[in-house]
Amino acid sequence: MFFILGxxxxxxxxFFMTASLYFQRRLNTTEWSNGTKVVRxxxxxxxxxxxxxxxxxxxxxxxxxxxxxxxxEAIRIAGSLVFILLLFILTAVLVKxxxxxxxxxSVTMATIWxxxxxxxxxxxxxxxxxxxxxxxxxxxxxxxxxxxGTFAAIAMLIAIGSKMDPETAALGYFVTPCxxxxxxxxxxxxxxxxxxxxxxxxxxxxxxxxxxxxxxxPIWVMAFCVxxxxxxxxxxxPAITVDVKTTSEGKNWELYxxxxxxxxxxxxxxxxxxxxxxxxxxxxxxxxxxxxxVISRVVFIPLLMFCNVQSRNYLPVLFEHDVAFSIIMVLFSxxxxxxxxxxxxxxxxxxxxxxxxxxxxxxxxxxxxxLSIGAALSFPLRKLI
Numbered sequence: 395m396f397f398i399l400g401x402x403x404x405x406x407x408x409f410f411m412t413a414s415l416y417f418q419r420r421l422n423t424t425e426w427s428n429g430t431k432v433v434r435x436x437x438x439x440x441x442x443x444x445x446x447x448x449x450x451x452x453x454x455x456x457x458x459x460x461x462x463x464x465x466x467e468a469i470r471i472a473g474s475l476v477f478i479l480l481l482f483i484l485t486a487v488l489v490k491x492x493x494x495x496x497x498x499x500s501v502t503m504a505t506i507w508x509x510x511x512x513x514x515x516x517x518x519x520x521x522x523x524x525x526x527x528x529x530x531x532x533x534x535x536x537x538x539x540x541x542x543g544t545f546a547a548i549a550m551l552i553a554i555g556s557k558m559d560p561e562t563a564a565l566g567y568f569v570t571p572c573x574x575x576x577x578x579x580x581x582x583x584x585x586x587x588x589x590x591x592x593x594x595x596x597x598x599x600x601x602x603x604x605x606x607x608x609x610x611x612p613i614w615v616m617a618f619c620v621x622x623x624x625x626x627x628x629x630x631x632p633a634i635t636v637d638v639k640t641t642s643e644g645k646n647w648e649l650y651x652x653x654x655x656x657x658x659x660x661x662x663x664x665x666x667x668x669x670x671x672x673x674x675x676x677x678x679x680x681x682x683x684x685x686x687x688v689i690s691r692v693v694f695i696p697l698l699m700f701c702n703v704q705s706r707n708y709l710p711v712l713f714e715h716d717v718a719f720s721i722i723m724v725l726f727s728x729x730x731x732x733x734x735x736x737x738x739x740x741x742x743x744x745x746x747x748x749x750x751x752x753x754x755x756x757x758x759x760x761x762x763x764x765l766s767i768g769a770a771l772s773f774p775l776r777k778l779i
Contacts, residue, residue: 395581400538401545402578403517406478406509407447408546409571412657414440414636416564417502421495437499440633441772443506448628448765450511454518455762467519474516475579479572481509486568489561521758540668540731543661545574550653612679612744613753619688620737620757621764626691627730628768629775630698631660635723637776639704640716655720660727667731671739679740688733694726699779706779734761 421437454461485505493501520535549570553563640651677683700712701719713719738757745753 395585396534397538398578398581399520400535400540401542402475402538402575402581403513403520404539404542405546405571405574405578406482406513408543408661409482409549409568410443410447410506410509411632412543412546412550412653413564413567414443414632415652416560416567417443419560420493420498435495437495438773438776439499440636441769441776442503444628444633444772445766445769446503446507447510448762448769450507451514451517452759452762452766454511454514455759461515467523470515470519471523471582472579474512474519475575475582477512478509478516479575479579481505481512482568482572482575486565486572489565489568518758536668536735537665540665541661543657544665546571547653547657547661550657551650554649554653613741613756615685616679616737616741616744617756617760619685620734620741621760621767622688623691623730623733623737624761624764625768625771626694627726628765629771630695631726632656633769633772634698634703634776634779635660635701637703637705638698638701638719641702641714642716651716655716655723659720659723663724663727664731667728667733668735670732671735675736675739679743684736688737691726691729691733694722694729695775697722698726699775703779709779 417439421439485502488498488501549567553567556563556566558566635656636652638652638656640648640655642648642651677687697713698719699709701722702711702714713722738761741753741757
């Protein structure tokens with residue numbers, strides 16, 4: 395059940411991200427002029443999608459202390475799932491509705507903002523819920539989150555491989571998260587006793603005021619690390635990586651290239667990186683090497699920018715072959731999942747037990763901040779290419 399709940403929290407972000415090829419087709423603004431293909435208008439869809447997906451997480455993380463005590467847990471979780479379901483249904487319906495590009499872009503961006511706003515409330519509420527359970531339930535929940543992207547990537551591969559017309563394939567693709575959201579809602583509703591028991595336990599617990607403001611606390615190192623990992627990751631994925639083109643001449647492979655080499659490779663290895671931390675925890679939480687390795691991930695930004703990203707105006711292509719791009723993506727995603735999971739698991743161990751809840755809230759804020767900074771950086775980085 396908790397695996398399904400974890401899966402459901404990241405369905406909105408992953409299904410919109412993985413469907414970037416569908417949205418690019420709907421926003422196709424190229425035209426032929428004197429025998430040359432010219433871009434009439436550039437929407438920068440992937441950049442805006444990334445930014446408007448992550449800003450709600452940062453906003454609602456800041457609003458947690460105000461929002462959560464005033465709205466019951468059941469309304470927050472069930473209500474968010476219902477609204478996410480309705481917005482997915484709207485997106486599926488729009489597949490069959492002809493619409494002028496500017497209007498379609500505006501409607502899609504509004505949908506992305508609201509669906510990720512409800513997703514942020516859902517994620518924060520469920521993190522609070524599983525936080526009252528033994529550690530193994532948190533691991534199961536995080537594992538479900540890690541596989542949400544793989545689920546979306548496989549759904550896209552099935553849609554492409556179905557050989558149906560693009561509209562029908564896209565409709566089937568967006569119906570899939572509707573079913574996933576329904577399953578998530580059902581999973582939550584069949585746990586009323588557990589939810590009630592956990593809520594009662596939570597209300598009975600009293601916490602002493604926490605003070606994590608002293609700058610020498612090692613938790614600030616972990617907060618910086620989780621922020622920096624996501625800043626690097628979101629600055630190039632998916633806004634830049636989704637524009638990498640295959641050098642293969644096979645038309646069938648061209649259809650599958652981004653779904654496999656960008657989304658599937660990233661999500662599988664990100665999940666694998668998280669899973670590895672259950673067996674290997676290196677460097678240690680006290681090691682100075684840990685933040686050094688996290689900062690060294692910045693090398694992936696130029697490496698991916700020098701891949702065969704099209705179109706480009708300034709930088710040369712240094713890694714043209716598909717294999718080179720795939721190897722870089724494996725290392726990029728594996729290190730992302732590994733260092734994020736280590737940072738999040740080390741943080742509570744660096745404070746007194748009474749401060750663990752405050753430490754978790756602090757880490758969640760810096761995680762959201764890193765996602766938002768990375769999404770914002772994707773705009774100038776894409777321009778530089």
